[in-house]
Amino acid sequence: MADTKVTLSGWELDNPVIPASGTFGYGKEFAQCYDINCLGTFSFKGTTREPRFGNPTPRIAECPAGIINSVGLQNPGVDHVLAVELPEMAEYFHKKVIANVGGFSVEDYAETCRKLDACDQVGMLEVNVSCPNVDHGGMTFGVSPEAAAQVTRAVKAVTGKPVYIKLSPNVTDIVPIAKACEEAGADGLSLINTLLGMRIDLRTRKPVIANRMGGYSGEGIFPVALRMVWQVYEAVGIPIIGMGGVRSARDVIEMMLAGASAVQVGTVNLIDPWACEKIIGELPQVMEEYGIVSLREIIGGAHHG
Ligand code: SIN
Numbered sequence: 001m002a003d004t005k006v007t008l009s010g011w012e013l014d015n016p017v018i019p020a021s022g023t024f025g026y027g028k029e030f031a032q033c034y035d036i037n038c039l040g041t042f043s044f045k046g047t048t049r050e051p052r053f054g055n056p057t058p059r060i061a062e063c064p065a066g067i068i069n070s071v072g073l074q075n076p077g078v079d080h081v082l083a084v085e086l087p088e089m090a091e092y093f094h095k096k097v098i099a100n101v102g103g104f105s106v107e108d109y110a111e112t113c114r115k116l117d118a119c120d121q122v123g124m125l126e127v128n129v130s131c132p133n134v135d136h137g138g139m140t141f142g143v144s145p146e147a148a149a150q151v152t153r154a155v156k157a158v159t160g161k162p163v164y165i166k167l168s169p170n171v172t173d174i175v176p177i178a179k180a181c182e183e184a185g186a187d188g189l190s191l192i193n194t195l196l197g198m199r200i201d202l203r204t205r206k207p208v209i210a211n212r213m214g215g216y217s218g219e220g221i222f223p224v225a226l227r228m229v230w231q232v233y234e235a236v237g238i239p240i241i242g243m244g245g246v247r248s249a250r251d252v253i254e255m256m257l258a259g260a261s262a263v264q265v266g267t268v269n270l271i272d273p274w275a276c277e278k279i280i281g282e283l284p285q286v287m288e289e290y291g292i293v294s295l296r297e298i299i300g301g302a303h304h305g
Helices: 078-092 106-117 138-143 145-156 175-183 219-235 249-258 275-289
Strands: 006-008 011-013 017-019 043-047 060-063 066-069 097-101 122-128 163-166 188-191 195-197 214-217 240-243 262-265
Touching: 017 275, 043 078, 060 214, 066 219, 078 097, 078 106, 097 106, 106 122, 106 145, 122 145, 138 145, 145 163, 145 175, 175 188, 175 219, 188 219, 214 219, 219 240, 219 249, 240 249, 249 262, 249 275, 262 275
Parallel strands: 017 262, 043 097, 097 122, 122 163, 163 188, 188 240, 240 262
Antiparallel strands: 006 011, 060 066, 066 214, 195 214
């Protein structure tokens, strides 16, 4: 029988399929479509120290092979997440969850993580140093090895939970940043966040998105994400959660062969709310088709021999 289990920093997941932050909210709406307890886990919408209304609209531009978003880290703030969203979530999701954390200063990241550290439901902190949609903070920390390391150290100092740093693809070379996070104590890495992009409306001759630019995600970025997971796997010894344009069980396996220990699924949730359930359902059959007995055995498999 196909063994779909994977392990992230000592946390065993039933399968590697994890809805990505920002595409799954707190899971509530999806729990009305299917029993989301079939998921490995999920990463809930990025949380910041204070509530955020987000960017002006329009925030979304559709593209042939994905979408551009400029949401701007809209969320109700960490205190509300702890007091309301997580207790509610416990009623429909019975596994530990990944808390994605955004910030505008090193202190912001540390304070939000310190608060989330006290919550048993949180299995891991995914620290987002790669949001391209805010003027300061966000990606600013993820494009510099020193700044990414500083955030990593500050967060590690306030939590005993595994800390995964979510990296930006909007850099010349992702490897020095990945290595700096590992050296600063990161337990793992999540990659990639969205690629900075834009669209222009031919009628108005103006950018479609109010903020002009946004983060491009969806199937069009899969080869870029796969390449970066491959490069980072060659350079670090900590686990990688791979993401970017994943839509099928075959994509999950390809990401794992490149070096991912687990895989996040994002934009396709917005197209088909049942996408993750379908991917999990397909996995055993696709594993059998390619002679894979255990998913753990294929991590980084494309690098060997
Ligand atoms: C956003 O809220 O703008 C998206 C978050 C991200 O891309 O990191």
